[in-house]
Amino acid sequence: MAEARPRVWVSQPLFEDLIDRLREHFQVETTVEVTRHAPAAITAKLAQVEGALVTLNERIGPDQLRGAGRLRAVANLGVGHNNLDLDALAAAGVVATNTPDVLTETTADFGFALLLATARRITESERWLREGRWRQWSFADMLGADVHGSTLGILGMGRIGQGIARRASGFDMRVRYHNRSRLPSAVEAAHGASYAGFEELLAGADHLVVVVPYSAATHHLLDARALGLMKPTATLVNIARGGIVDEQAMARALADGRLAAAGLDVFEGEPEVAPALLALRNVVLTPHIASASLATRRAMVALAVDNLIAALGQGPDAGAPPNRIGG
Ligand code: DGY
Numbered sequence: 001m002a003e004a005r006p007r008v009w010v011s012q013p014l015f016e017d018l019i020d021r022l023r024e025h026f027q028v029e030t031t032v033e034v035t036r037h038a039p040a041a042i043t044a045k046l047a048q049v050e051g052a053l054v055t056l057n058e059r060i061g062p063d064q065l066r067g068a069g070r071l072r073a074v075a076n077l078g079v080g081h082n083n084l085d086l087d088a089l090a091a092a093g094v095v096a097t098n099t100p101d102v103l104t105e106t107t108a109d110f111g112f113a114l115l116l117a118t119a120r121r122i123t124e125s126e127r128w129l130r131e132g133r134w135r136q137w138s139f140a141d142m143l144g145a146d147v148h149g150s151t152l153g154i155l156g157m158g159r160i161g162q163g164i165a166r167r168a169s170g171f172d173m174r175v176r177y178h179n180r181s182r183l184p185s186a187v188e189a190a191h192g193a194s195y196a197g198f199e200e201l202l203a204g205a206d207h208l209v210v211v212v213p214y215s216a217a218t219h220h221l222l223d224a225r226a227l228g229l230m231k232p233t234a235t236l237v238n239i240a241r242g243g244i245v246d247e248q249a250m251a252r253a254l255a256d257g258r259l260a261a262a263g264l265d266v267f268e269g270e271p272e273v274a275p276a277l278l279a280l281r282n283v284v285l286t287p288h289i290a291s292a293s294l295a296t297r298r299a300m301v302a303l304a305v306d307n308l309i310a311a312l313g314q315g316p317d318a319g320a321p322p323n324r325i326g327g
Contacts, residue, residue: 006050006312007070011037011058014077018301025314026051039063046071051312053077053304061085065092073311073321075304078291079103079160081325082214082241090327097307097323100159102299103291108163110265110290111209111239115152118263118284119207119235120144145206145235145260148172153205155221156212156240157183157193164209165191176201179212202229207237214241224249227259235261239290242268251276254283265290 008026010019012034022028029049037045042058046068054060055077065071065088073095076084081098089096117123125142128134134141148171154161157177165175175193177183178201188194196204208230212218222236222245230236236259238245247268253259255276263284267273270288277283291300303323310317311324 006072007048008051008053008308008312009045009049011035011042011045011052011054012077014053014301015298018298018305021302021305022053022308025309026312043067051075051308053308054083056080056083059083060089062088065089065094068092068094073097073308075308075311075321076325077300077304080213080241082243084326086326095311095321096325097304097311097321098325099300099303099307100323102303103296104159104163106293106296107160107239107290108167110292111160111164111211111237112167114239114263114265114284114286114290115207115209115235115237116147118237118261119147121261121282123284124281145233147207150174150206151176151204153177153196153201153208154193155198155201155208155210158211158213160239161209161211162187162191162193164211165193168192176204198226199229202226203231205234206231207235210236210238210240210244212240212244214244218244220244220246222246222250224252227253230259232258233260235263237263239265242266242270247274248276251280254280 005027008022008028010028010030012031019028019030037058043064043066046052046064050070051073053075060074071094074084074089076098079098079100084096086096121142121144150173152168152173152175154164154177157179161177168175169192176196177193178196178198182195224246227249250262251274254262261282265286266288273285307321307323309315310321313319
């Protein structure tokens with residue numbers, strides 16, 4: 001009798017033509033509709049499969065791994081992987097992977113677009129126009145902050161941060177960055193970027209883009225005290241993870257004029273957005289779409305599929321998935 005193929009769970013509807021590649025190797029259980037899986041439902045699924053392809057919505061920690069004796073690999077769809085407890089996965093002997101590189105340029109495009117939209121009040125002015133409030137061209141309507149020639153602070157100078165720095169050079173910006181470790185001088189020079197201490201970065205930035213990975217160490221890195229160091233005229237853009245910024249402190253700063261505007265693609269309790277943020281006019285809010293171009297989302301799925309096939313010992317990279325993370 002032929003040996004049963006390993007079982008794989010795909011947690012959300014993805015591109016079926018790419019998922020077909022998993023079907024060449026595995027028995028695949030897909031998810032037909034976008035689903036908010038309860039933690040216990042994830043536990044139940046993982047108990048039945050050798051591999052899982054999951055998104056940032058699915059949190060996998062020790063509770064989800066209890067009973068997952070057959071599980072050998074989890075492929076995460078995204079470069080960020082704070083939804084995965086990597087130590088718990090390693091302790092359970094489960095290989096974890098993510099999808100870096102393929103989303104860098106698309107995400108950097110979006111970070112820059114959000115910066116422009118926020119500083120130049122694009123969505124706010126569109127809402128105002130649609131509400132029929134534009135009576136006559138006026139010299140003082142919707143005055144924003146210049147992006148060109150200003151100082152850009154980049155918090156987290158990994159691949160996406162460097163992509164944003166490259167775009168900033170076309171706007172004649174002075175680029176400063178802060179990172180856990182300073183980049184080699186050749187990389188700094190190639191990106192026209194100079195290193196700054198954390199507080200120095202916040203104090204000097206006209207616009208600050210947050211691209212640092214989310215972890216226990218960066219939880220509420222931008223708290224009330226840190227936000228208080230920023231210029232009252234500054235723009236804050238977050239395309240990393242909501243939990244890096246204390247949203248309540250940020251909302252208070254935006255409401256009181258201690259921070260000019262914020263562009264937010266990520267939220268601490270997403271998809272719920274704090275009412276204090278929804279109530280503000282000087283924020284641009286988008287639903288975590290920085291990597292959402294068709295080509296890039298397809299490339300992310302293709303890479304996650306490759307990773308899972310390899311992590312489960314199949315395909316050309318059998319046993320050596322290209323994007324292994326953690327232990
Ligand atoms: C990531 O890759 O981490 C994004 O947030 C989801 O595309």
